Amino acid sequence: MSAARARFLSTWSGPAGIGRDHRSGGYHRHGFDDADLSLREWFVEQAERRGLATETDRSGNLWAWWGDPEPGAVAVGSHLDTVPGGGAFDGALGVVGGLLAVDGLRERGVRPSRSLAVVCFTETEGGRFGVPGLGSRLLTGSLDPDAARRLHDDHGCSLAEAVRRAGVDPTHLGPDPVRIATLGAFVELHLEQGREMTTRHPGALVAVGAEIAARGRWSVLVTGRTDHAAATASRDRRDPMIPAAAAVLAAREATDADHSVRATVARLRAEPDDPAVIAGAVRLVLDVTSPSARRTAVVVDRILAPVRERATAEGCTVVVRRESLQDNALLDTGLGLQLSAALDAPVLPSAVGHDAGVLAPSVPSAMVFVRNPSGISHAPEEYLDPDDCVAAVDRLTDALQTLV
Template identity: 55%
Template sequence: MKLLDEIADVGRDARRGGWSRHLGDDAETELREWFTEAAARRGLDVETDGNLNVWAWWGEPGPDAVVTGSHLDSVPGGGAYDGPLGVVSALAALDALSARGVVPTRPVAVVVFAEEEGGRFGVPCLGARLLTGSLDPDRARGLRDPDGVTLAEALGHRAAGLGSDPERLARVGCFVELHVEQGRALAPRGDALAVGSTIVAHGRWRLSFTGRADHAGTTRLADRRDPMVPAAATVLAARAAMARHGDEARATVGRLHATPGGTNVVPSRVDLWLDARGPLPQALLDDVAAAAHAAAADEGCMVEVRAESVSGAVTLDPGLADTLATITGAGRLPTAAGHDAGVLAAHVPTGMLHVRNPTGVSHAPDEHAEDADAEAGVRALADVLEELCR
């Protein structure tokens, strides 16, 4: 918890509440510097790969490494635990192993993945996707933030290094990510910890409605082609689709942007972003998109639907999950939240440990973990790493 306290004021968002830490901004840059210094204090060798993921090595980097870690970026106005808890717990677990006198026989690394939340450039798990080759680097360079700045412009000369890194990926023998629980399943069970089992399929799509800009005071109803109207209908359609597709379906519009954005101007364009998750996110999208096209036609507008990221359902490595469960005594927990672990799972044995969140709130300032539960997570992660390092 002292490690979390060291970064508690970095990226505090006075407007939204909570924390805003995005790739390349001042807060995220400060966090990278903090992690580098914290790792150096522990005698770890730090390097940043071509995709801006930061690696801190205990021992000589090499094949069959045991890797743990998470991310330090956040959603806009997010909580203090999503991502950072996994990073500080990894450092604290290495402290515990050193105190036990453990000398690993396999390389060990703590990794901080870049832009996991996609809070600035829209694509989640950006660093992990680039590392594994599941995101084309040219497409990544062309991603734009809300101010229109491309990733290539934000990174400058560093953008040339983006792309698949099979040599680095081949070093990873297994990856274990500790993460605060996102939801409230553990508190009713009375459990401080759980072992991750699955990650549901999810995707993000941008729906762009185009109409005609005009004067808010002088334009008659019959003369309007207002893209805000079908955009509003689409928000309601997402809620209705979620209800129709069952208890496991999730459809959310959390971001909407009007152009030109004047209070007294009928917009010419409205962009909104749909987050869909569940057993069949494509079916959710199809349902919402059909409603969007119908509403756009009624208003004399056009709509374009583009995928920004789509991830299938992930089953985390069963053998590693069994190992984690045996060592920790924790039960299993599926999640509808995306993680870097889910991206790596297609390439290396990957597991997760979840730490109880008594509020159940995530991606918001009320996200929380009790000190005792966080300490239990560190002990469990240290036990797991000690076993895997043999």
């Protein structure tokens, strides 16, 4: 076994053992929960082992600095949280890769002329509080801190309460323009989600991101009338599950009709949730990705139109609330071309949201995607070959060497 492979596997074993459901193989690591707090401790320990100076910013994101933070600094990293039941590599590869790239630069004898930070963003997946990119959006000011403090998880715990567990003062949540102004570039290493690289560029190990699609989430509440499931005839029902079912079908139809659109219904919950009862209400979340925020809004309206029609026919009401909407992000063209040339890598768009996309309007940002032959992500079956990971970290080190 090569030294690089042994070092990767040793470092990878830290996050790989935290928050894993041994029955399903999926991970449950969400912002400021027990698993996340363990991961935060792991990150700090790994950074300090390398002599990096660690700090937590006002929104709970973790930073590990090689050199004093100065204007023009380069940041590399991603996130350690997962979607519920998610895979091991999404996000974590970027954080582990950033730490190992520091090792690689030092082995090459590189003495950076610009300070370098490894960053771990918090609650990027939104698996606990429902807002993707929470930490990076608070940092950049694209999420209102008062609205963020009012967010609650499924158990009624507010974000304000949760961040206190990590030693973060909730009154300090919000934008950090000084920190943003310090950053001259941000690079995020990430597994590819989907099979575009394999399809368009077979044989390529990595690709450089060009842009990130727009993405939004809407919560939908359909209210009807609770009644007896066996005793109530169809003509007497006000069943909110009927309009909710229309949302599921309409989302699939929107995706089938336009291959640049991804629409998904999740967190569909009946209240009460009992087979002997016609629910009085159904809650669901609609997640939509498309080439632009305007297009996303059009798609959402089309999906909700049959929901409202069925609700009227069923005698139900519908309340829709937008939880988040991030416009498409063009990653920095100059930085992308520089990395593409340095890595001899193709350029690839992404339909998936990333912290790099949140930072892009404020900081020159780039993404380096690692091939994912199966295309599977956000699932226990998500997998990258360890040799590909080692090689990708080496390519990330190449990229950083051109920047620092």
